[in-house]
Every structure is written in structure tokens, then in C-alpha cells.
Amino acid sequence: MSKAVSALQGEKHAGFVEVAEAGLRGMVTLRGDLGASKVKKAVKAVTGLPVPAQRRIEIADGKAVAWMSPDELLLMVPYGDAPATVEALQQALAGEHHLVADVSDARAVFTIRGEKAHQVLMKLCPVDMERFEEGEIRRTRAAQVAAAFWKSGPEEFTLVSFRSVAAYVMGLLEVSSRPGSELFE
Amino acid sequence: MLILECPYCGVKAEETELTPGGEAHLKRAGPGSSDDEFEAYLFMRKNPKGVHFERWRHSHGCGKWFHAARCTATLEVFGTYPAQTTEPPKDIQDRIRAKRPDWEGWA
């Protein structure tokens, strides 16, 4: 796996919060009938997590399952486990109409850490952050590109974008977290 | 700038998260259709001042296409509903009729 490098290789900046590229993460897209018991079982088997409700994300033990649309989930596992996860899902879902694809390398993952982390997102995403809940995932845009984020810790958000725009997203996060630009005290 | 609620994921999305797709409930005319039918399908659009049914995609979101019933003059939104339908749902039609007694119907 030494050949594999993330888009920004862990670049980080310390402003009024810390923004960092989080490195490679295993990500698997699963499309199918999310209500089907076979799908629920398969997701449980590979992640230990239930199929999340609308716009929710289930997180435990370094793995996560996010609701992306009524027929799509994003499963997150350690980067090296993604191929095996794809394999396992495909086997478990044999006979069921579905699509499973490894998208680990198509993405860039960022963390925004600090008491005012939500303020950085307020500058980039048309989302009501005051009403944003723990366990919620929001697909939206960050300035001019598609993004999704969720609360990944008491004072931390994780944001995912496409890999090709990683440098752009890091630019956004860096400028939006510069000291002196806090939105509220 | 409009806000439309995506019926698939429940997000009250602002217009920048959406992509417009023109008039809803068009009936496709393929091979075998007459010239008039094909012209109507390809080119003829309603463009009313008033109640209109439109296609929108929650492109910066869940990616689903949905339909919106709205007034093009006042931008009042009567409702949004999934795209897998050939006509506007009855509850939305009733709501429009209650608010716009002169409305001539969707067809």
C-alpha cells in the first residue's frame, strides 16, 4: 500500500480551528433497496452497524455507514479493508439487485477541529449549522464544489469532497479558518 | 433564490444546491410518433405566468430528480413530490385549487 498516497498527504493548517486532510479512508458505495433484509444483513456483517435512517450516519469502532440517498449508502472502513469489503458485500448480496463500488480513491477527507469548527462550515455551506444534529450527514456544496460532512467528535467535523478538488477545498478551509475571521465570539 | 424541499431526503435545499430541469410531466415521443407529437415533445413548453410544474434535481445533495409545483409569478411553492409519477399528486392539485380558484388544471 506504500504506493497509495492521499491527495494532499496530510496537509494541515492551524487557524482559529485546525483544518487537516485526514489521509486515505476506505469508502464503498452501496446502492440497493435499503429496506431489504439482505442489504441490512450485509451492511451489519461488514461494518457491525445498522442501515442508518434518512440523512443519518452510524459510526462505531473506526467504521461508519452513511445514508446518501434513498437507495445509496456510503460505508467507511480502514483504507486497506475496502477491496475486501467490496468482495464481502458482493457475495452477501448475490441475487439481489445492487451496485457496490470501491470509491476510496475518488475522495478526499478533511477534519475541522476546534470549538468554532462549525463557523468554518457556516462560511462555505448553505446549511443551518445551529440546527445541525449529531449523527446527521449533510450532502451539500462547499463554495463551488460538492461536499458532505458530519460531526465526528465533540468539537470536530469531517468533510468529504472529490479527490480532484482537494487542493481547492483545502484552500477554502484554510482561508475560512484564519485567525480574526471568527463569526461569533 | 428559491428554497425547495427535496421529497427524497427532506433537505430544504436552496437553489444553489439544485439544478432546474424544465417542465415536468412531458410525455416522450419516440420512433413511430407523428411529426406533430414529436415537435410537441421536443419543443413545445407551457411557460405560464402562474401555476407551473417543474423538474428539479437535488444535484448538490442526494442526486434525485423531483417535481415542484409553484407559481412562476409569486414564487409560492404548492409542494414538491417524487418524479416517479405521470401527474401531480391529488393533494397538491387540491391545495392549488384552494389557493387559485381560477386555475385551469395541470394538463
Next chain:
Amino acid sequence: MSTRLQKGGRLIDRSKPLQFTFNGRRMSGYAGDTLASALLGAGQMLVGRSFKYHRPRGIMASGAEEPNALVGLGEGGRFEPNQRTTTTELFDGAVLESQNHWPSLEFDIGAINNRLARLFPAGFYYKTFMFPRFAWKHVFEPVIRRSAGLGKAPRHRDEDRYEHAYAFCDLLVVGGGIAGLTAALAAGRQGKRVWLVEQTPHWGGRAVVDGAQIDGMEADAWVRQALQTLRAMPNVTLRERTMAAGLYDHGYVLLYERVADHTPGDGRPRHRLWRMRAGHVITATGAIERPLAFAGNDIPGVMLASAVRDYVVNWAVSPGDRTVIVTNNDDAYRTALVLLDAGLSVPAVIDARPGGGGELAQAVRERGVRVLDGKGVAQVKGGKRVTGVSVCNHAGEGAEIEFIPCDVVAMSGGWSPVVHLWSHCGGKLIWDEERAMFRPDPNRPPTGADGQAMVTAAGAANGMLLVQEVLEDAHSAAGGTGAAPGGFCAAEERILPVWIMPQGAGPELRAKMWLDPQNDVKVSDVELAAREGYESVEHTKRYTTLGMATDQGKVSNINGLAVLSQALNRPIPETGTTTFRPPYTPISMGAIAGEARGEIFQPMRRTPMHGWHETHGAHFEPVGQWRRPYCYLRTGEGIQDAVNREIRNVRNAVGLLDASTLGKILVKGPDAGRFLDKMYTNMMSTLPVGKCRYGLMCNENGFLMDDGVVVRLSEDSWLCHTTTGGADRIHAWMEDWLQCEWWDWKVYTANLTEQYAQIAVAGPNARALLERLGGMDVSKEAFPFMTWREGTLGGFRARVYRISFSGELSYEIAVPASEGLALWQALLEAGEDLGVAPYGTEAMHVLRAEKGFIMIGDETDGTVIPQDLGLDWAISKKKEDYLGKRAQQRPYMVSPERWRLVGLETLDGSVLPDGAYAVDEGYNANGQRNMQGRVTSSYYSPTLDRGIALGLVRRGPERMGEVLEFPVDGGRVIKARIVDPVFYDKEGERQNV
């Protein structure tokens, strides 16, 4: 002279003096000053020149409505023209420059226009510069451009930064006066999420200056208490220096926060644009005082009465020693009282109302001031400063009764509610005869997504001018429970509408009555427009330029439309107002751009190998949002040399192309085959597993929109390659048909474009290079053309496609994007002695053109069908339907006259200009030469050492060997022969080895 008073000034801090310069002269003010109060305090009344006649202009107002006092502020990367001095806070070291004059403010040569004013009437430009036509371009326009425009455009890159922020609330209250505070208190107590914004750095609005009593307290004390209460509410957000610039659909409001205008260079963003979504908006934006139209009302020293009061009370600035007050309402008497309290002289109050004023007038009289009822100003005397007024009967024609020397004229024509936000999104106004004002019509508010009112006007913005009615109105606008705060102020007599003074003034006086002092529009101009047939207020505005200056007519519009109504002899409501458009006052370009500048102006997409390209001489070209290497420059090499070298290297050795940007869409499911049969013109359902097929996609118009290689991955899954620019569009297109037309079909798609780095390895040595990496049998027998294999290549998890866009032996290798750079480097290392070198998009283009392969966007332009391009072999005859099939049966689409693809070879071997047209016999109805074809791609081919081109020509393929004429620049004609579009290796042997 204006000057600083010894005492008072509720907003200034005398312990903090600040230095600044105006036109190079050193001046000083205090913390808390605006630029305008500091200038006045330093004795500077003359601050600029008007737009058309270059007349001297002084400070007229004290807030956002100021039409005159604009300056260039700052230096270098912080210089900005047209800064309104009345709304910009003074900071230490500020550098101010007056505008619109040459050579100096005191002596301006353009003022000659003033002498010629009679030659520059309304509509002057339209009338004068019509003919002769050539003169417009060479004479009139250059002269007008030189003398037009206010201020100078900045020359340096803006040193500051800006940002956007999104916010949401239940209720947005705009305006931090007593109405706004009352509304916010009422809504805050109900637990609503409330935002209260105030455009200045101070709360309380006019009431604190005008000396109202609220709940038994001085207004000042009440405001402090209200703020304390609001700040303690966690559900209320207060934001000062924040102006609601515009109100848009569905409760969208742009708030312009001037974060650091008063602390330049402190590292904070200069401006922030809040993109607010409000459930409801209360506009408590107050009212703006109207000037009066009397002759000479533009002379420096003529000011709004409320502004005179503000300067004395807020900043301890006396605009002058002797102030004559002229009014048609009671409010202006407050100015007299304030001036008297400050020890200044008020020689007279001139009141146009025959019956005079009420309690306030009485109070002024009791202080020994002469109050002249039923009188008006015939003319203000003075040049660069007022020297006195001649008094007349308002009912008369302007004969002087007496002359009163003075240096300030404080005028009040009544108050106009600030209805801008109310009106931005369709709120309507009514004319209130009694109050002589347009105010929001509560029955015709702007409506929101639910069809209900989304804005409520409150307080003075709703036409309420007395403290008690303001408080009650604001309290109820916010749905307040219990009693509203109780207010008290003097009772007022009714206003007398006065649109020109005196009412019988003749033409000579009317030609000196300014309506719009910034754009130099006078009463006589509006009347001339009316005489010339301009009845619509919108037309009159554009014809005269009334209200079109940077202040957008805040002080001039109502007076202007009233004058127009009078001239047309119809009631004011029939004339109506012009349209109120955002922003309320100008906002900075930086705030609009927000963070989008420099490196993050636009998203730039990078492939995993982008960094390598950058460090290896890549000359990039934009392709969609990607940057792709056009070619790789070696030391001392020109672009064309590099392209030629790369092409030869692919033809003779082996080249690497970063093809990661190509779209890759996975389509899977039991119905995927029949779905792709709809999407593509050819049959994809019959493609055997393990094979690749070139496919074409058309839109429902039948026009070719995308192409690419489709790969059958398994029984129920296909991978569709799209063009670089087409990936997102085609994925969305597929989803559209699956979600909205064939929603019962079992098909899922996934856009995997970015999951893979893809490298094309092309050239006679390609196979040898892949063999060096090892791990996969890439022989001709084991891995034939148009098939694919999955496995390990040089230790990489790879999927390899044997496809060719160059006509050479070629493989495209896809690996996880994270390993793309490692594979790229491994290929370069392994193939060094095989002559491996990267090639860019231009080499790719020439290579494909030599082979006659089409390129979406070159050979297609949204009007070309596959049949035009000789691609009939890729159109299934068996399928009943595919997207575009019905359209391709239309008569025009099957016409033999269509322009079709051919090759073009110039007779002299030169390169045809891209896009050149082939002329035909005769002329069309417009007298233009008829055309019979055009060049779609044209290059120098190093392989053939001559120019080659592809083009679309009428009946082209039937006309092989014919010579066409292409007129190019300078009357030159290039002749080219129609040939087969495949220029090189016609049998396709090279890719099949």
C-alpha cells in the same frame, strides 16, 4: 466655516484624536467620527464636484442618503473610489481625496460646463450624439468617457480579503433604531431566533438625537437598557456595521457587514456578506429627509435639517455660525432648538405653511427666533459656500422680501420612509396624502414560499413618525404581547407638500433648483422631459438620469416624481415610483466575490499526476475545470516543437498520456443492457463480457453529445467511458432517464471517474513497456485489440484496456487514483531505454486527427448528427429506439445536402485556419457569400509533414478530389482538396499488431 464645538458630541471620544489627510492637507478628528463629521469639524465643507457641470459640492446629509460627499479613500492596494464619507468611520492615517475635478477641487476647469448649462439639457447625450454615426466612435465616445464617471478605478490588486457566511433565523429585524429594538425585544421574548442588524456602529437611530422620552427615560438610556436585555437573550443575535443590502425570494437577504473598514490592515476580513435566510423580515429602516427644491439648493452649506442636528448632537460639529432653517413641517424646528442649545445663531425659520407649525414652532419662537410663516426661499446666494438667502412668499413667484445673511441653510421637505427592502421583492406602496409620503401598503406585501407576507414594515419605515406610534407599530409588527414601550414627543402639525419653492417660481429659478445634485438634474430638466413626451417615471429617470447616480436617488426620487406629476398635471400615485433595486447602498466587489479569488477563484481539478506534470514542464490547458498538460516543454523548446516531438515519439517509440480525466460510469443491473441500448446509438447489450466497444450518445434532438469506449465488465455490469468534459453531465443524463422515464427498470449507476487514475501507453513499444512491468500477459494473442484484462501489473491492481485513440498499439491502464502517480513513475522508469515520454493533449489531438477520429466539441457543435460524421457503422439499424433516433428521422436530418465529414488537404501543404469557411457560388439574402463547408480541426502533422484538416462539407463524401476555396484574412484564399478523413495508416494495421 464649519468647526468643532467645545463641548458635547455623544459619539466622539475626545481623548482619542485621529490624524488624516484630505487632498494632502493634514487634518484631525476623533474616534467616533465619520469621515464627514471629521471633515466638517476640520472646516472642510467643499468636498467634491458634480458629475455634469462640475459644480462645487458640499456635505448635505449625515447618512446613507448622502449624494455629494464621496471621496477616494486609501492608497495602493487599499485605495477605493466613491467612499461615502457620511457612512465611513474615521481611522488614524486615513488618506482622502476629492473626486471629479481637474486640476484641483478649488479651481476646476470642467466647471465651464456650468456656464454652458443651457446647452446641456435633459437627454443631451441622446439628442447631440446621434449623427453623424462615425463621430460616435471617434469623437463623442472618447470625450464622454474621459469626462464621465466618478472617481478613479483602483490600479492595484486589493490587499484585503472578504468572505461569505450563511445564516438562518426566524425573524430578521433590519434597523437598530427604537423601532428595530422594540421589534427585536418583542420577538426575542417569544423565544424566536432573532437577528437584529444595524448599518452604523451605533444603536438608537434618530430618537436618541431628537430627544424622545421612552418608558419615562431619555431615549439614550432606554436604548442602553434595551440592548442589555437583548444581549442577555441567547436566541437574539445583534450585529452592528451590518446593512441589509437586498431582499430576495423566499426570505433570502444579503447582509453586508463592514468588519474592518475602520481598522484597516488588522488581518480581519474587510467585509463579510451574510447570506441570510429569514423566516420573516421586519424592516425598521427608518425614513430619509427630503430636500426642498429652491434655487441654489446645491450650494455647499445647504444641508438637510436632520443632518445639521446630527452633526451638532452626535459629533459636536457646527456646520456654520448662522443657520437659516427652511421647512414645510414641524420636525425641522428640532434643529433650531439643537443649534440654540449649542450656542449657535438661527436668524430665522422659514416655514412654507401659511398657518405655521405647532408646539415645536412655539418653543422656537419662545427662544426669540424669528419664524416666518407662509414664506419660502427664493434663492440661495453663494458660490463655494452659502452667503445668505433671499426670502419670498411661498405662494408667489419669488420676489425678494428680504435678504438674510447666513452660512448654512437647513432644509426639510418632510420624510420618506425607507421602503427599499420592502420593495425589492415586490412589496407595493401607497401614497399617503396626509403625511405626503409613499409608504408600504400592508395589503400588498412581498410574499414568500407559503404565499404569505414575508416582510412587515415597522416604525418610520412604515410611515410612523411620532415616537409613540413608532413603538406601538414595531411592537405589534413583531407580534408583541402586552403593552408596547410608551413613548412621548411633541405633537406635530400637518405637513404641507412642497415640491418647488416658491410654488410659482418661473423658468429662471427652476433652472437652478437641483433635484439630483450628484447627477446634476434640475427641476427644469424633468419638466423638459415631460414636455417632450416622457410620461413614464422609468423613462424620465433614464432620459434625465435622475436618481441614477451612486446614491440611487435616495434624496431625489420622490421630489423628482412629484415634479413630473405636476408637469403632467396628474396625481402623484398615478406617476408612481421607479423600481427599487438592490443593493440599498453600493457594496464592495470584494464582498460579492467572497473567498473566491486567487488560487480558489474557481475549483481547479487535478489528477493524481498533476504535481508531476507541474514539475516536468507541463504547459497546461483548461479542459472543463481540469488542467491538462497541452504539452511538456523541455529546456529551450517552443510549444510547437514540443508537440511535434511528442507526436513522433508516440509514432516511433512510446508515449504516456494522463487520461485520468476521462469519465468512467459504472452501469449495473438486470436491465442495464437494455438501458444502454437506449443511451447509445449502437448495441451495447450484445457486447461480450471482456470486450470494449466505441459508443455514441445523442440527445433527443438527435445531435451527437458524447462518445467513448464502453466496457462489458460482467453479465450485468458495464463501464462507460465519457469525454473529459462529459463525465458529470452524462452521469446526470443517465440518472435523469432512470429516475424520470424508466423508473421501473432495475439499473444502478455510479460515477467512478475519480476512483481511477488512467494512463494511455501508446506507441510501437507499448507492449514491451507493459511486459517490463510484468504480471499480465499482454501479448497479441492473449490480449487482442478492443478487449480488457484485470489483474496485477508491476504490482499494481490494474484494469487494462486495449484501445487506441492514436492509431498506435495502445493500452490504457486504470489503477486506484491513490496509486496513479506511482504507476506513472514506474512506467517512466521501466521504459527509459524504450524511449518513453509523456505526451499532452495537443499531441493526442493531432494523433487522432491523422487517423480521422472525431473529437466531441471539434467535429460536433450541438448541430451535428453521427450520420454527418460517417459514423453510420456505430448506429444500430436493428434497434427500435435509442435516444435521438426519432429526431434523426426528421426530413432535414436525412437530407443529402447536409454538411458531412471529409478530410481537407491544402494544395500548398499549409495549415488551414481552424474554423475557416469554404465559399460557394452566389450570395445569400443578406448579401453574404454562400458557404458550403467549414474546417472543424486543423493541424500541422509532423508524421506527414504537411497541414491536415477535418471539415464538414455539403455532400462532402460524394465530392472526393474537388478543390474548395477558403478565404482567410487579408483577402487571401487557401485552396484545399477534399480527401478521405483518414490520413495515416488507412488500414489500421498499426494498432492491431
